[in-house]
Amino acid sequence: MKTSSAALLAAVMAIAAAASTAVAKDYTVGGSYGWDTYVDYDKWTSGKTFIVGDTITFTYEPYHNVLEVPETDYDSCTANNAVSVHSGGNTTFELTAAGTRYFICSIPRHCLNGTMHVKVTTVPYSASAAAAAAAAGPSPAVAPLPAADEQHKSMSDSASNSPAAAPTAASSSAPRNRQQPAVAVAGLALAALVAMTA
Incomplete structure (x- = not known):
């Protein structure tokens, strides 16, 4: 026996x-808008339960970047002590431990303008956390902030035609089962x- x-x-x-x-889920930061200057990331994280084992994927234009930073650099939008620096248009982070992680774009004014920064708090896996994440269902569309910068848009169009626009960080963004x-x-x-x- x-x-x-x-x-x-x-x-x-x-x-x-x-x-x-x-x-486990893969979240695209900012939903269909991705990582850009006109998205309210506090609204995007609101109501989401990030669980150990989930991933977050940043999709962005080549004139942006993603830095994981300590909380003090996050609060001041500085990149002095970056944990990691990423570019190339597609960056995925696996949420391997409970706690809060902080991300910014270090391009001048992109974080300071009040947008391109996001903090993600991850909770340990449990049946109740999984049920809460499942109950939340698909994320509602995140509306962009008003008045997108037209100069920013024209930079996007010209940058996407250059050879440097090709993503260099190849990470899978396919959702997990x-x-x-x-x-x-x-x-x-x-x-x-x-x-x-x-």
């Missing part, structure tokens, strides 16, 4: 590990184990 219980416990643990991966049944299977296996040992 002890051997079969140990085998069942190992199976439950494997299923639970698979279940935590199955509900979001199948909820894996969580239910893990719960059923755990219930079976408890019933067998009782």
